[in-house]
Amino acid sequence: MTETGAARDLMHSAEIKxxxxxxxxxxxxxxxxxxxxxxxxxxxxxxxxxxxxxxxGVGNHLRHAEIDTGETLLDLGCGAGIDTILAAHHTGPTGRVLALDFLPEMLERTSAAAAEAGLTNVEPLKGDIEALPLPDASVDHIISNGVINLAPRKARVLAECARVLRPGGKLTLADLTVAEEELPPEILTHPATWAG
Ligand SMILES: C[S@@+](CC[C@H](N)C(=O)[O-])C[C@H]1O[C@@H](n2cnc3c(N)ncnc32)[C@H](O)[C@@H]1O
Structure with a gap:
C-alpha cells in the first residue's frame, strides 16, 4: 500500500470506530x-x-465454551457484562475474567453487574480489540459475542488474539459474517452498516 493509501485507510478506520x-x-x-x-x-x-x-450479543457461544476452573479468560467487547458474568461463575474464584471494552460506560455496567452477582474475579479493562493492552501469552481463553464484526480490521483482532493466548489457548466466538455478494455496495460502504 502507498503512504497515501495507508493514511486514507487509517482515516477510514478511525471514522468507523x-x-x-x-x-x-x-x-x-x-x-x-x-x-x-x-x-x-x-x-x-x-x-x-x-x-x-x-x-x-448475537448468539450463545458459552453453550459450546469449555471453560475450566482457574482459567484466565478475556471477554472482548463485554458490553453490560452478560457473558463475563456467566464465564466468571465457570472459572470460579481461582480464575478471573478480564472484561474488555473501549467504552467506559460499558465497563461501569459490567462492574456493577459483577458486584451485584457477588463476583470478585471480574476485572474491567479499557482497550481496543485491535490493540489488546495485555502481554503475550497471558490468557487461557478468549470469548466474544457480536463484537469482531464491528472492527474495521478483523485480521488485526485475530492476530492480537493469537498473540495474547497461551499455547493451546481457546477462542470461542459468536459473531456475524456476510458474503459481499449478499449486500449491494451502497449498503456495504454505508457507515451506519458497521454499527448496525
Ligand atoms: C454488540 S455489543 C456486544 C456486547 C456483549 N458482548 C454482549 O453480548 O452483550 C458490542 C460491544 O463491543 C464494544 N466494542 C465495539 N468495538 C470495539 C473495539 N474496537 N474495542 C473494544 N470494544 C469494542 C462496544 O462498546 C459494545 O459494548
Whole structure:
C-alpha cells in the first residue's frame, strides 16, 4: 500500500470506530427479549437483571465454551457484562475474567453487574480489540459475542488474539459474517452498516 493509501485507510478506520463508539454509547438496552431468546433459564438464573437487559450479543457461544476452573479468560467487547458474568461463575474464584471494552460506560455496567452477582474475579479493562493492552501469552481463553464484526480490521483482532493466548489457548466466538455478494455496495460502504 502507498503512504497515501495507508493514511486514507487509517482515516477510514478511525471514522468507523467513531461511528461504533457513538452507537453503543447511546444504546439504551432495557429489554429482556434478546437475552431470553438466546440464553437458557439456567444461565439467566445466574445473572443480575441489569446484565439480562443489557444483552446485545448475537448468539450463545458459552453453550459450546469449555471453560475450566482457574482459567484466565478475556471477554472482548463485554458490553453490560452478560457473558463475563456467566464465564466468571465457570472459572470460579481461582480464575478471573478480564472484561474488555473501549467504552467506559460499558465497563461501569459490567462492574456493577459483577458486584451485584457477588463476583470478585471480574476485572474491567479499557482497550481496543485491535490493540489488546495485555502481554503475550497471558490468557487461557478468549470469548466474544457480536463484537469482531464491528472492527474495521478483523485480521488485526485475530492476530492480537493469537498473540495474547497461551499455547493451546481457546477462542470461542459468536459473531456475524456476510458474503459481499449478499449486500449491494451502497449498503456495504454505508457507515451506519458497521454499527448496525
Ligand atoms: C454488540 S455489543 C456486544 C456486547 C456483549 N458482548 C454482549 O453480548 O452483550 C458490542 C460491544 O463491543 C464494544 N466494542 C465495539 N468495538 C470495539 C473495539 N474496537 N474495542 C473494544 N470494544 C469494542 C462496544 O462498546 C459494545 O459494548
Amino acid at each position: 467513531e461511528i461504533v463508539r457513538s452507537a453503543y454509547a447511546a444504546v439504551d438496552a432495557s429489554s429482556e427479549t434478546l437475552a431470553r431468546k438466546l440464553y437458557s433459564s439456567e444461565q439467566l438464573a445466574q445473572l443480575p437483571q441489569s446484565a439480562i437487559e443489557g444483552a446485545l
